Amino acid sequence: MLFECRNISFRYPDAEDYVFRDLMLKVTEPGLYGIFGPSGVGKTSFAKIVTGGIRDFSGDIRTEHLNIFLYSYNLERLPGWSSVRRHIDKITPLSKNGLKTELIEAFGIHGYLTSRFSKLSLGQQNRVNLIRYLLQDFDLLIMDESLANVDELTKEEIILKIKETFPMACFFYISHNVVEVSRFCKQIYVFRDAHKQPQIQIVKGLDFSRGQQVEKKDQEIAMLEIMNAS
Amino acid sequence: MLLRRIYQFLIIYLLGLFLLLVIKYALNLSDYVIPGPVEIWETCRETLPRYFSDVMDTLSVAIIGQFISIVLAISIGVIGRQATWFGSFVKVAAYNFQAYPIVAIAPIVFILLGDGFISRLLIAAMICYFPLLLSVVGIMSEPISDIEHFYRITGRMRWQLEVKIRAFENLSKLTTVIAGSATLAMAGTIVAEFIAANAGIGYSIRIALYQSNLSKILVALFTIGVSLSVYQGMLEMAGYMINKRWKG
Amino acid sequence: MGGKLIKLIYTLPAVILISLFIKTENGFAAQKSVQMNYRLKWLFNASVVGDLYADANGFFKTRGLDVTVKEGGPERDAIRELELGYAHFGVASADQVIRALSKGAPVVVIAQLFQINPLQWIHRTEKFNIQQIRDLKGKVIGVTYGGNDETIMRTLLAKEKIADNEVTLFSVRYDYTPFYQDKVDLWPVYRNSQGITIASKLRASGEEIGYVNPAELGVQFVANSIVTSKKMLMDHPEIVKTFIRALLAAWEESLDPANREKSLTLVGKFDKDTPRVHLEEQLAVTRSLVKPSLKIKIGSIDTQAWKQTERIMLDQKLIPERVHVERALKHYIR
Numbered sequence: 001m002l003f004e005c006r007n008i009s010f011r012y013p014d015a016e017d018y019v020f021r022d023l024m025l026k027v028t029e030p031g032l033y034g035i036f037g038p039s040g041v042g043k044t045s046f047a048k049i050v051t052g053g054i055r056d057f058s059g060d061i062r063t064e065h066l067n068i069f070l071y072s073y074n075l076e077r078l079p080g081w082s083s084v085r086r087h088i089d090k091i092t093p094l095s096k097n098g099l100k101t102e103l104i105e106a107f108g109i110h111g112y113l114t115s116r117f118s119k120l121s122l123g124q125q126n127r128v129n130l131i132r133y134l135l136q137d138f139d140l141l142i143m144d145e146s147l148a149n150v151d152e153l154t155k156e157e158i159i160l161k162i163k164e165t166f167p168m169a170c171f172f173y174i175s176h177n178v179v180e181v182s183r184f185c186k187q188i189y190v191f192r193d194a195h196k197q198p199q200i201q202i203v204k205g206l207d208f209s210r211g212q213q214v215e216k217k218d219q220e221i222a223m224l225e226i227m228n229a230s
Numbered sequence: 231m232l233l234r235r236i237y238q239f240l241i242i243y244l245l246g247l248f249l250l251l252v253i254k255y256a257l258n259l260s261d262y263v264i265p266g267p268v269e270i271w272e273t274c275r276e277t278l279p280r281y282f283s284d285v286m287d288t289l290s291v292a293i294i295g296q297f298i299s300i301v302l303a304i305s306i307g308v309i310g311r312q313a314t315w316f317g318s319f320v321k322v323a324a325y326n327f328q329a330y331p332i333v334a335i336a337p338i339v340f341i342l343l344g345d346g347f348i349s350r351l352l353i354a355a356m357i358c359y360f361p362l363l364l365s366v367v368g369i370m371s372e373p374i375s376d377i378e379h380f381y382r383i384t385g386r387m388r389w390q391l392e393v394k395i396r397a398f399e400n401l402s403k404l405t406t407v408i409a410g411s412a413t414l415a416m417a418g419t420i421v422a423e424f425i426a427a428n429a430g431i432g433y434s435i436r437i438a439l440y441q442s443n444l445s446k447i448l449v450a451l452f453t454i455g456v457s458l459s460v461y462q463g464m465l466e467m468a469g470y471m472i473n474k475r476w477k478g
Numbered sequence: 479m480g481g482k483l484i485k486l487i488y489t490l491p492a493v494i495l496i497s498l499f500i501k502t503e504n505g506f507a508a509q510k511s512v513q514m515n516y517r518l519k520w521l522f523n524a525s526v527v528g529d530l531y532a533d534a535n536g537f538f539k540t541r542g543l544d545v546t547v548k549e550g551g552p553e554r555d556a557i558r559e560l561e562l563g564y565a566h567f568g569v570a571s572a573d574q575v576i577r578a579l580s581k582g583a584p585v586v587v588i589a590q591l592f593q594i595n596p597l598q599w600i601h602r603t604e605k606f607n608i609q610q611i612r613d614l615k616g617k618v619i620g621v622t623y624g625g626n627d628e629t630i631m632r633t634l635l636a637k638e639k640i641a642d643n644e645v646t647l648f649s650v651r652y653d654y655t656p657f658y659q660d661k662v663d664l665w666p667v668y669r670n671s672q673g674i675t676i677a678s679k680l681r682a683s684g685e686e687i688g689y690v691n692p693a694e695l696g697v698q699f700v701a702n703s704i705v706t707s708k709k710m711l712m713d714h715p716e717i718v719k720t721f722i723r724a725l726l727a728a729w730e731e732s733l734d735p736a737n738r739e740k741s742l743t744l745v746g747k748f749d750k751d752t753p754r755v756h757l758e759e760q761l762a763v764t765r766s767l768v769k770p771s772l773k774i775k776i777g778s779i780d781t782q783a784w785k786q787t788e789r790i791m792l793d794q795k796l797i798p799e800r801v802h803v804e805r806a807l808k809h810y811i812r
Contacts, residue, residue: 051383070383077376081398081476091386116477129380136384261581263558269581341653426651428623437624441796442555442577 002066002170003027003140008059010042010049018194019045023059025189025200027170032163034181034205035174037191037230043174046191047071047142050172066139066170073144076129078117084128085113092135099165103131106161108154123149127158134162140170147175159184160210182222183208190229201229231470232463239459243452265445273445278453281434281446285453288419288430289461291347295354296415300408303359307366308393324363332357332421340426350422350430357418358411365407369400401476405469412462416454514543514566514721517559518550519702522748524760525596525670527741528729528768528776529569534744537728541720557585560707567710567721572700572787572803573626579801584708587784587807588722589777591729592701594767597627599664599690600673602680606663608690611638617663620650627666630692630699633790637696664690670763674756698783699790711808722810726777733765733776777811 008023019042027033035043048054050061051071078087092100104110107127112120120128130146147155159180162171175181181188185205192199203225208214247270254264261269310321336353343349370393377395381387397404423432431450438446518526529547532538538545548565550556556568557578569591570578578585599619601608608614611634621628627650635645648662654676657665667673669689677687692699704722711718732741742757749757769776781804788803 072380075376076379078380079377079395079398081394091380091384118477132380133384257562259561260578260583262578262583263561265581337652340651341655345649345651345653426653428649433623439552440622440624440626442557442574 010057031186034185034188041191071142072133074148142172144174235459235463284431292415292419299355299359303362311370353422354419358414409465517556517565517568519569531732532728537724580797589704595701596669603688618646620665
């Protein structure tokens with residue numbers, strides 16, 4: 001067991017309805033895990049609970065060998081007073097300079113490193129932002145729609161690169177895109193309303209990696225299972 | 231920007247003057263109540279150089295006072311931004327202090343510090359610091375979550391960075407408030423001079439009032455307006471250039 | 479350019495409206511002359527005892543006048559109010575009257591309240607005495623730059639040809655600390671108001687004080703007088719006569735030692751901050767300034783003093799040319 005949530009219950013102050021009621025989730029090995037579900041079901045709240053952004057919940061979170069949790073999300077911004085390169089350089093530990101070059105290449109952002117963040121497109125901004133997190137020390141990284149607005153080919157390249165580069169880390173990949181979660185994730189945690197029990201249904205993903213063949217039929221089954229579970 | 235400020239002031243000033251003269255001639259009032267254009271012009275020729283020098287004196291005090299109040303407001307705003315007991319104490323103390331009207335505090339300042347430069351400076355700073363403080367506290371206590379999140383979750387956030395992010399994100403607001411506070415600093419200095427000082431345009435206005443000389447007051451208002459417009463225009467230009475340079 | 483023209487067009491109705499409002503006020507006043515305002519020069523205190531007395535004891539009402547006595551203050555100017563129609567009678571200092579005349583204001587003086595100017599210089603007598611103007615040499619003298627006291631002091635100095643570098647002029651504002659600290663030798667005061675307060679404090683600490691009265695050194699500068707507008711005088715001469723008689727009768731009665739208690743009680747109602755003992759002294763000094771001798775009738779206009787005041791102002795270039803102030807003096811009391 002690497003990570004386990006036991007009987008997590010939570011509701012926002014002054015709210016009548018629970019977001020989570022006795023939520024259970026267990027991760028036993030490193031890899032990319034999908035978090036899927038309709039809007040408002042609590043995916044972001046879950047990410048905040050895991051990374052310490054929300055503390056007034058009940059239940060237990062147990063971890064083994066996982067110490068550093070990070071949470072990145074779509075629409076984060078970099079300060080505008082200097083170029084993307086300067087910001088990335090500033091937050092990169094010396095030991096990760098090689099990794100930085102590698103990721104910049106793989107994420108396809110080399111051409112606009114001299115630009116200010118605000119001048120980039122949304123997809124470019126999300127890629128730059130994600131690189132910042134990947135250059136930090138972490139054991140678990142939650143990516144909350146962190147690749148939104150990135151075209152499908154680049155997105156596939158990025159996800160595969162992450163899986164190759166960080167084989168010992170845990171990733172929670174929050175997405176509304178059933179195709180990508182079913183294709184790239186090891187398991188997909190399908191979040192449902194608090195009044196449904198269990199609140200999370202687990203669906204096995206295809207865990208696609210470079211060089212692997214994926215049968216169209218298998219993908220369709222996984223997608224169907226996800227949709228049925230939600 | 232600078233020119234626009236000046237001609238906007240001139241339009242307002244001339245309209246005001248025109249209004250006064252219309253009232254004067256419509257009601258057939260003597261030059262004692264509202265001076266005629268010839269008297270205003272003569273007074274202007276006679277007193278403009280002296281008043282200009284007075285207004286420069288006032289403006290220099292106002293600029294230093296404003297600078298002090300900016301430093302003060304930013305310091306208190308930075309401390310007061312924290313949602314801690316000390317932060318809230320600093321804010322409450324700053325607000326309470328401002329609750330006392332300056333005309334009530336000014337005489338005490340003049341008695342304690344004399345009627346020289348320091349008293350004028352202090353009063354100018356006191357008058358313009360509060361709106362600055364309100365803006366700075368407002369800006370500094372409002373997190374820019376989508377930028378700050380990364381630094382916070384990775385443990386890289388320092389107070390200097392936090393202040394820098396919030397200042398940068400609200401740069402236009404800050405420069406507007408600072409340019410606007412120049413008017414307050416000037417008004418504060420003039421009030422101080424009017425009450426008790428021995429120099430500056432406020433002091434000259436006081437003497438003109440003793441002499442019931444409205445033309446001198448009109449000339450004084452003109453010099454104040456022009457110099458303030460130039461100063462504000464320059465502040466706005468500086469703000470624009472900082473914005474342009476910093477934001478790229 | 480078109481925008482500016484539109485702005486101008488928008489402002490015109492406002493101008494007309496303001497003009498109409500002031501005009502209306504003026505016209506109203508002229509028609510209903512029984513309801514009138516009398517604007518004082520300063521706040522309600524012992525120096526306006528006669529004005530308060532007239533109001534409180536029905537001196538106006540019994541003569542068929544409905545007069546509201548209005549407090550003055552540093553920002554008030556009775557002459558301007560006369561011209562704008564907000565007041566019908568007022569109190570103004572001689573320099574105000576002369577300045578107004580030099581700018582064409584239609585103002586007339588109908589009585590002179592103070593026969594001796596209360597504006598004098600207080601000093602410590604153990605240090606020196608001022609018997610003649612040349613005794614001022616080497617002294618640190620307080621003046622309010624731009625104020626009457628500066629004009630009077632400069633006249634005194636000029637009279638004896640004392641150069642600027644032979645005295646030290648000290649800028650005076652509301653704070654008396656420099657005088658208490660003995661940094662200034664002579665401090666300008668209104669003899670019948672703050673002069674009493676300062677003197678009592680110094681006497682309490684064992685110091686003897688004296689006053690420099692410019693009139694005794696040959697400089698007469700007239701102080702407060704009663705004024706009205708030429709229009710009022712021409713359109714309602716009877717009202718003016720009735721008003722001035724009522725007012726001066728009230729002044730006579732208020733300063734009569736027989737009515738001392740009544741006057742003190744009345745002033746005390748308005749001036750609550752001044753201790754009774756100071757009020758008594760203020761009243762006594764006011765009496766000596768308004769009616770310095772039995773043969774002088776209250777309200778008498780000292781034409782020679784007015785002429786000297788005008789000459790002083792002319793010499794000091796406070797007015798550009800002669801105004802012939804004597805033509806604006808209307809002698810109701812002879």
